[in-house]
Amino acid sequence: MSALSLDPRTARLVQAYEALSPSTLPALMQLYDEGATFKDPFNEVRGRAPIQRIFGHMFEVLVAPRFTVQHTxxxxxxxxxxxxxxxxxxxxGKTWHIHGASCIRYGAQGQVLAHRDYWDAAEELYEKLPLIGRLMRWLRGRLATPAAG
Incomplete structure (x- = not known):
């Protein structure tokens, strides 16, 4: 990680995500409030159990998923x-990479109340798929503003 936040809540959260595995998932969930919300381009849930299911599913369908935090x-x-x-x-197989960001809101007890992930599913995922990717790249080119000359 490039820049570790001096804030202990964020430092704990970063450490948990960078060490995330099926066996450490319950410890990560302890950093979240029971009623926490989580939203990303594919999911929107409330509560620790549904959040845990999202990450559990990630380990079921992906090979060696890993987060590396860049800045906080x-x-x-x-x-x-x-x-x-x-x-x-x-x-x-091929290793895939997604660059994104999370906005976190903490509660009075220091637990995560809200977690929202921001990443461009079109650029980071869809454009890399064979058939859909060709269409997405074409659309991006058609919708882009021409460079000033």
Whole structure:
């Protein structure tokens, strides 16, 4: 990680995500409030159990998923974390990379109340798929503003 937040809540969260595995998932969930919300481009849930199911499913369908935190900023009850996510889709296959960011809101007890992930599913995932990727790259080119000359 490039820049570790001096905030102990964020430091604990970063450490938990960078060490995340099926066996450490329950410890990560202890950093979340029982009624915490989680949202990413594919999911929107409330509660520790549904959040845990999302990460559990990640370990079931992906090969060696791993988060590496790049930067953190914490101010008051808010934290912003940039990260890289690396995974495989099949053993011995291509490694995929997603760059994203999380906005975290902490409660009075220091637990995560809200976690929202931001990443571009079109650029980071869909464009890398054979058939859909060609269409997404074409659309991106058609919708892009021409460079000033």
């Amino acid at each position: 900023v914490t101010e008051g009850d808010m934290a912003f974390i940039t990260w890289d996510f690396e995974f495989g889709r099949e053993a011995g």
